[in-house]
Amino acid sequence: MAEIQIKNVAKRFGEYQALSDINLTIADQEFMVLLGASGCGKSTLLRIICGLETATEGEVWIGGRRVDHLAPKDRGIAMVFQNYAVFPHLTVFENIGFGLRMQKQPNDEVKRRVERTAELMHIEQLLGRYSGELSGGQRQRVAVARALAMEPDVILMDEPLSNLDALLRLEMRAELKGVLAESNTTAIYVTHDQVEAMSLADRISVMHQGRIVQAATPVEVYRNPAERFVAGFIGNPPMNFLPANRADAGKWTVAGQTYDGPHAADGSVEFAIRPEDIAPAESGLPAKVRLIEPLGAHLLVTCDVDGTMFRAVLESDLELKTGEIINLAPHADRIRWFDKSTQQAVA
Amino acid sequence: MNARLLPYVLIAPVTAFLCVFFLYPFFLVAQQAFTTGNGFTMDNFREVVGYWKFPISMRNTFLLALAVVPIQLALSLLMATMVNKMKRGRDLVLYVWTIPLGISDLAAGIIWLAIFEQSGFLNSMLHGLGVVDQPTSFLSYQNLTVVFIAIMLAEIWRATAIMLVIIVAGIGLIPKEYYEAAEVFGASPWKRFVKVTLPLLRPSLQTALILRVVLAFEVFAVVAALGGSTFPVLMEQIYENQFLLQNSGTAAALALIVLAISIFFTLIILRALRVPKGATI
Structure with a gap:
């Protein structure tokens, strides 16, 4: 069980108020998309949840445990980065197994889990390669496999498809949805692409100027926008x-x-x-x-x-x-x- | 002009310069080393290797390189990591740390001589504090360890910055996302340094180490200032052969030996820190 609760979170960078009054509950195994234009605070919120950033105020709870004072590794999370962050000096195998090696898992367990997730992401034939020998799409798959291999309670994704070309993005989007549904993890996915948000999400949190404007199902957000901003932001052409x-x-x-x-x-x-x-x-x-x-x-x-x-x-x-x-x-x-x-x- | 020829035309002046002023003298030196009055010979090499000071100067040069380079490597990595963590004043600190680079090695030797000699700062200070009754001669042949440590300190003070600037630039090239990924996937700060920084720094470490190791085998002025003849090194032997013994043949032979050592270590460093194809940032 990994329900996520974000309670009264605020973040200030000096004078700049990046996030204010964020309250959000994400159910176990839910696929939540944080949607908003660039600069709306969605990535900052994700980084606070994963522990790369500290909130100025508020609490983050994962699976009934308060985690905002814990290091990222102790939060039961894994993350897929926008630029993949696939380590160039390690092979695909060692990249996928990186987190497991840090946990000092035995060799055969690392091998088992790396091979299983590689198969899931259809990259089992690339395990011996370096990231410099991979295409963007393949690197993306490695990044997702690395997160899945951790068998995390929560998987966090920061614009994971934004660096792929349009066709590949469609393909990966469908695949991600399938793989994540099978893995039974709670997912938080940051994007500025409303089509991506609509197609992937169980629920969308639309963010604007550091606030969550509306958190609801894609259909609800589309049909009944809570604010004029949401109505103008979602839908192409807009309302x-x-x-x-x-x-x-x-x-x-x-x-x-x-x-x-x-x-x-x-x-x-x-x-x-x-x-x-x-x-x-x-x-x-x-x-x-x-x-x-x-x-x-x-x-x-x-x-x-x-x-x-x-x-x-x-x-x-x-x-x-x-x-x-x-x-x-x-x-x-x-x-x-x-x-x-x-x-x-x-x- | 033909576009395919243009690049060659443009590099021609530099190539000509290098040929005239480096390659040609190099062949002259090689010729001097391998000939005496009557044709090709290994006599010069036999003579320098057989000379009683040769093993000592060889050992001293290696010992010094072995003592200085690893410390400088560790120090420059530590300093570079610290500088990279700084948000403000980073450039100022870098400038201050690189000041010794702007001082000639002989001047550096003299600065440290002023500290260690019999009427130097260290003696005055110890005397003033009442630690010693009368000034001691730290840099005499009876205190070879102190001489060695003094040379080490001077070399570390003088030439760590050259590695530092290369490594600072190298660390700056590593994208911050790799560190964030490593952190999220459970790597401690030390593990991040070992598993991310060091491997991704290999190209810079290569350059820094090659430069530093080659310079370590060319150490001369600092040693001459602090150790004089009590601590002979290879470069000093070349100087002695060329200018005191007026034997350019043996001096050339020694120079070629130093060159061979430098090439040997350069190849080892290149091999040890090579980056596999496809594994670059």
Whole structure:
């Protein structure tokens, strides 16, 4: 059992507040992705969990044990680094067995575990080579095998796929998911790539300016963003936002159309809708077509609604011309509302 | 100009310079060593090797190299590790530590002579503290151990920095992620030094050791200043043959012997610290 609890963690580098008020519980064997743009603090949080960095405040618990005062090796963790950090002077075999050798495991145990994890990562034929003789993808596999060979309670990964080319990244992503699911370890995975996050995670923690903005399942984060930032960050193209004016109790006027919205909101709210939750209709938001990008399966149409840029993903057989004015109707149950002052979602 | 020829044209002046001022004199020295008035001979070598001071100077040179180089290696590794841990003032400390490099070896010898001689700092200090009744002569032939230690100290003081700068540069090239990986996978600071720093430092250690070992066999001015004739070394023998005995043939033979020793150790160091193909950073 390796549940991870992060309690009130904060980190300051001099004047700079890198993390504030981080509270997160990661269940045993859960795959948690920390997602955010660069500089949001996600790597710092990972380094605090693994012990390469010390939190200014707060506690880290792994498997019911407080670990923030322990050395990395005593935390029951293993890590995959962004640049792999595969030791150049050791063979693949000795790289995978490095942690086991440090634990002074007997030779035959090292051999057994190295060979087993090498097989799992399909690198058994590379065991005698040096990292200079490996491709990026193979080095990545060695780095993962080295972590798995430790049979850790928790495996931490810092942007492990970001240095691979696109095709290899897809392949490794699927493989990582399979291997980690079989290994029964808890995983924390840092990335700035939302597609990677969506496809791998049991839960995503979206981070922004040193805070966790939302921690939820990928579908929940996508469908019900807790903050305007999440709505704009997740999804490609991101969510559309339009200004709304209060018409009546629970009624809001958006670009001349009236929609059911939040009752309680006293300040002004914003209307939000995902580009794929829109369809052309008899009546709807009047949109002037600016740009049409055929993407094969869909058309990505950039329009102008009420003076605001608005994107819609529409059926590819639709015949549109730039400059044309069309009516776009949002699916009523997919409309979201955000408070303009607090940036929070309102129902 | 033909692009394939250009590189050769550009290195031609340097090559010509090296040929005229290094290769040609080298052949002259070799010629002097292997000839007397009547053609090829090994007489010069026989003469220098048979001379009573030769085994002593050979032994002294080796002993000195053996005593000084390992200490300098350990010291420079320690100093380089310390410097690399520093966040502020690192450059200043490096400058201070490399000051002895800017002093000629004879001057260094004289500085240490000023400390150890009969009216030197050490004697004045010991006398002032009441440890000794009257100044002692540390550097006399009766105190060979003290002479040896004085030369050792002077050599360590003078020439550790040359290894230090090479090693500092080498350590700077090792990516910090390797240390983090080693730490996460359970390596203690000492293990990280032995399992990460040392192996990844092999190219720099090679350069530093070759440079230092070759210089150790060429030690002369410091020894001459502190030991004089009580502590003969190989270079001093060359000087003696060339300028006191006016025998350039035997001096050339000795020079070739020193060269052979240097090449031998260079090859050993290259071999011992070689990095396998594909195992570089």
